[in-house]
Amino acid sequence: DPSLKNVDNELVLNVSDENVxxxxxxxxxxxxxxxxxxxxxxxxxxxxxxxxxxLAGNDFSDPLLTLVEGAQNQYLASIDHGTLNYRLLNSGLExxxxxxxxxxxxxxxxxxxxxxxxxxxALSVVTYKPVSTTLFIVGDASPNEWDISNAVExxxxxQRGVFIYEGKLNEGN
Numbered sequence: 349d350p351s352l353k354n355v356d357n358e359l360v361l362n363v364s365d366e367n368v369x370x371x372x373x374x375x376x377x378x379x380x381x382x383x384x385x386x387x388x389x390x391x392x393x394x395x396x397x398x399x400x401x402x403l404a405g406n407d408f409s410d411p412l413l414t415l416v417e418g419a420q421n422q423y424l425a426s427i428d429h430g431t432l433n434y435r436l437l438n439s440g441l442e443x444x445x446x447x448x449x450x451x452x453x454x455x456x457x458x459x460x461x462x463x464x465x466x467x468x469x470a471l472s473v474v475t476y477k478p479v480s481t482t483l484f485i486v487g488d489a490s491p492n493e494w495d496i497s498n499a500v501e502x503x504x505x506x507q508r509g510v511f512i513y514e515g516k517l518n519e520g521n
């Protein structure tokens with residue numbers, strides 16, 4: 349199998365979806381990256397893979413996220429939509445926008461005489477504003493009425509964005 353010998357295999361990065369619309373209800377869906385081995389030019393040296401994502405046109409000096417760093421014998425990386433959205437928003441991107449991104453795979457051969465190989469893939473991602481993980485109730489009908497500092501926290505259900513209150517409600521708003 350030539351891919352095991354890494355003699356003359358071009359490094360090629362693939363992505364499962366080049367136009368990703370992230371949505372709260374699909375947080376478990378995955379974006380998958382797969383790649384070929386690249387080549388060590390028959391030296392027998394190990395190849396280490398790094399997979400990064402940045403805004404298209406950036407130079408990857410400070411990538412938005414790194415999915416794989418210095419891994420050997422790995423040809424697949426996945427990230428679920430919820431985690432991807434969270435990490436993109438934490439990188440400073442805004443919810444509700446479309447971003448042109450670029451994934452860059454670098455194959456570094458541990459034999460310094462072999463230069464690094466790079467494969468890039470463009471992708472478009474639409475971010476979303478996540479539903480809160482906490483919700484409170486205030487008002488005439490609630491046990492602590494309009495006291496915001498003493499609002500009653502609802503219980504989060506097993507479904508994101510669904511909350512439950514069990515208790516007495518008074519007449520009111």
